Amino acid sequence: MPPAANGGQIERIDAGGGNRFVYKTSNGADNPDISPDSKWVLFSAFSEGQHRIMRMPIEGGDVQILTDYRANEPRYSRDGTRIITDAARSGRRTTAALRS
Numbered sequence: 001m002p003p004a005a006n007g008g009q010i011e012r013i014d015a016g017g018g019n020r021f022v023y024k025t026s027n028g029a030d031n032p033d034i035s036p037d038s039k040w041v042l043f044s045a046f047s048e049g050q051h052r053i054m055r056m057p058i059e060g061g062d063v064q065i066l067t068d069y070r071a072n073e074p075r076y077s078r079d080g081t082r083i084i085t086d087a088a089r090s091g092r093r094t095t096a097a098l099r100s
Helices: none
Strands: 004-006 009-012 021-023 030-034 040-047 050-057 070-076 082-089 092-099
Touching: 009 040, 030 070, 040 070
Parallel strands: 050 070
Antiparallel strands: 004 009, 009 021, 030 040, 040 050, 070 082, 082 092
């Protein structure tokens, strides 16, 4: 089952309801998405005064910050080569595409 945001934390639970795993982030994680190869959990979280795009291995591990600007609602492209996100740069809202 895909991860779900629950009160600022992201949880992964098997379809049968077992094997609950909570991704440890202290940043109010939200908007999770799984990479097409099922290796990464992508999410937005609060860091240094703004929401940024982050990811971590599906099995847990270190969080990687992917943006140095305000961004939210990340989604992987179908082929997994890009991350599409709502972004704000220089005071303008736009859609950004990052390499994954």
